[in-house]
Structures are given as structure tokens and as C-alpha cells.
Amino acid sequence: MSAVWVTIGGLAVATAAVKAAGPVALGGRPLPTPLLMVISLLAAALLAALVATQTFADGKSLVVDARAGGVAAAAAAIALRAPLVVTIVVAALVTATLRAVS
Amino acid sequence: MPEGHRESFRAGVRVGIPIAAASLLVGISFGVLAEPVMGDVAPIVMSAIVFAGSAQFAATAVLAGGGGAVAAIVAGILLNARFLPMGIAIAPSVRGGVLWRTLTGQAIIDASWALANRGGGRFDVHYMLGATLVNYPAWVAGAAIGVFGSRVIGDPATLGLDAIFPAFFLGLLANELRGGLSIGAAGIGAAVALALTPFTPAGVPVLAACAGALLGLARR
Numbered sequence: 001m002s003a004v005w006v007t008i009g010g011l012a013v014a015t016a017a018v019k020a021a022g023p024v025a026l027g028g029r030p031l032p033t034p035l036l037m038v039i040s041l042l043a044a045a046l047l048a049a050l051v052a053t054q055t056f057a058d059g060k061s062l063v064v065d066a067r068a069g070g071v072a073a074a075a076a077a078i079a080l081r082a083p084l085v086v087t088i089v090v091a092a093l094v095t096a097t098l099r100a101v102s
Numbered sequence: 103m104p105e106g107h108r109e110s111f112r113a114g115v116r117v118g119i120p121i122a123a124a125s126l127l128v129g130i131s132f133g134v135l136a137e138p139v140m141g142d143v144a145p146i147v148m149s150a151i152v153f154a155g156s157a158q159f160a161a162t163a164v165l166a167g168g169g170g171a172v173a174a175i176v177a178g179i180l181l182n183a184r185f186l187p188m189g190i191a192i193a194p195s196v197r198g199g200v201l202w203r204t205l206t207g208q209a210i211i212d213a214s215w216a217l218a219n220r221g222g223g224r225f226d227v228h229y230m231l232g233a234t235l236v237n238y239p240a241w242v243a244g245a246a247i248g249v250f251g252s253r254v255i256g257d258p259a260t261l262g263l264d265a266i267f268p269a270f271f272l273g274l275l276a277n278e279l280r281g282g283l284s285i286g287a288a289g290i291g292a293a294v295a296l297a298l299t300p301f302t303p304a305g306v307p308v309l310a311a312c313a314g315a316l317l318g319l320a321r322r
Binding site: 008047049083090093 | 121194
């Protein structure tokens with residue numbers, strides 16, 4: 001079997017296991033209150049990290065490129081209460097335009 | 103399914119439609135980028151059975167750079183490591199047998215999980231299931247379109263497709279910012295992730311950003 005298929009199979013199994021671990025091991029049982037307080041902020045911390053890395057990381061370097069312009073335009077769209085679909089289209093269009101003119 | 107759960111599921115399906123649009127576009131760019139590395143069939147199979155965008159991009163990048171299967175799998179697992187704390191977060195809200203809990207865990211994707219967050223450690227898992235269910239066919243179809251349309255589509259970066267996920271996550275983040283603590287957690291999360299990016303393998307920065315949520319211990 002080629003490396004591609006080994007990768008796909010291995011990653012499929014590993015991903016399923018990681019996603020199932022929490023619900024299988026702890027499902028339906030209450031968690032201690034301090035942990036719940038941490039969990040209620042987990043989405044904010046994770047989403048901010050995803051936005052930051054997907055906007056500014058290029059491999060291991062931090063760069064400000066056309067993506068930053070697109071995401072800034074998305075921030076403006078969000079502030080104007082644009083629907084999510086409009087927001088992502090604006091981000092792609094601005095990013096593509098900045099790349100085309102630079 | 104009891105009526106309340108069915109309602110949640112339907113609401114999740116509705117909210118999942120814009121997620122599916124974003125996933126379709128990012129799925130297309132995955133197909134385009136993976137096709138020269140893996141051929142026609144493998145990228146579509148990968149999207150169907152791995153179903154985790156960032157891990158798929160990371161593993162493909164390793165293979166494209168000449169890395170072996172083990173390195174590619176490790177890169178993918180690092181990107182997926184955040185699903186462990188996310189799974190623990192929803193665990194109290196997931197009732198039922200082991201098979202159901204295993205299946206519910208598979209529905210954890212960033213967007214659906216964040217949208218199902220009801221605060222105070224509670225998650226609406228049926229809402230998450232609905233949102234993920236409409237997202238799945240879009241992700242797989244995107245890969246197929248990308249693979250077979252790659253000659254027409256060209257470089258996804260030219261179309262700005264790489265800005266779609268960060269813009270999309272920013273929209274979800276705006277929903278999460280409900281007060282000083284959540285803004286603080288987001289600020290710490292972003293700062294930790296950016297600070298670690300030059301020094302750690304991909305995936306570790308986002309996992310470490312979970313530390314931002316420790317600010318929750320400051321709440322009384």
C-alpha cells in the first residue's frame with residue numbers, strides 16, 4: 001500500500017478516536033464546576049487561535065499578506081451584521097483582488 | 103428522537119447551511135491542492151473518512167514535501183488534538199450508549215461545536231449533529247469538484263479561498279464574545295497561538311491556545 005493510503009487510513013482511525021474519547025469516557029456525567037467555567041470560554045480561545053494562525057501563519061513564519069486584508073474586510077462585514085455567507089465571499093474577493101494587484 | 107431534540111436538530115440543519123457553503127469552497131481548494139499529490143480518488147476518500155479540514159491539509163502538505171506516512175499522520179493528529187478538549191467539553195451533554203456517544207463525537211467540527219455552545223459548560227448536541235450533517239456532503243462534494251475541476255479552477259489562492267476559513271471563524275468568534283472574560287480568553291488564545299507558531303509543529307499553537315480558557319477560573 002502506498003504512503004497516501006496508509007496516511008488516509010491512519011488519520012481516519014486517529015481522528016475518530018480523538019473525537020470519540022471525551023464523549024465515550026465521560027459521556028452524560030457532570031464535570032466539576034471549575035472545569036465548566038473553563039469550558040465555557042474554550043470556544044472563544046480556540047476560535048481566536050484559528051483566526052490568528054490561519055490569517056498570519058505561513059508555515060512557521062508570521063506574515064501580513066493579502067489574507068489579512070480579506071479577514072479585515074470580513075471583520076467590517078461582521079460589524080455591519082452581514083450574513084456569514086456574505087462575510088466569507090467578501091473575504092475571498094478582497095484577498096483575491098489584493099493578490100491580483102500586488 | 104423526542105420533540106425537543108428534533109427541534110434542535112432542525113435548527114442545527116438550518117444554521118449549518120452557511121457552514122456548508124464555506125466548507126464547499128474550502129473543500130474545493132483541498133481537492134485542487136491534493137490532486138497532484140494523491141491522484142483522483144484518494145482526496146475524495148480522505149474527505150469522506152477523515153472529515154477534518156486542517157488535518158487533511160497538514161497531512162497532504164507533508165506528503166507533498168516528500169514526507170512518509172508516519173510523519174503525515176503525526177502532523178494530522180497534532181492538528182486534530184484540539185478535538186480532545188472539545189470532546190470533553192460536550193461530554194456532560196452526551197447521554198446514551200457507547201455507540202451513540204462514539205457517533206456523536208464524530209460530529210465535532212469547529213463550527214458546529216462552537217455554535218452548539220450554550221454557555222456554562224452546556225452544549226446542544228442535537229443542534230451540533232444537525233449542523234454537521236449538512237456540512238458533511240458539502241465537504242466531500244467540494245473535494246470531488248476540486249479534484250476534477252482543478253484545471254479550470256487553477257490556484258485556489260488566486261481566488262482568495264484561503265481567506266474563507268479565518269473569515270468564517272471570525273464570524274463565529276463574534277458570537278462568542280459575550281463579556282470581558284470571553285474577550286480576554288480570545289485575546290490570550292490568539293496571542294499564545296501566534297507566539298508559538300515559529301517554534302512548534304503546526305497544530306500545537308491552536309492546542310496550546312486552550313490555555314486562554316483558564317481565565318474561566320477567575321469567575322465566581
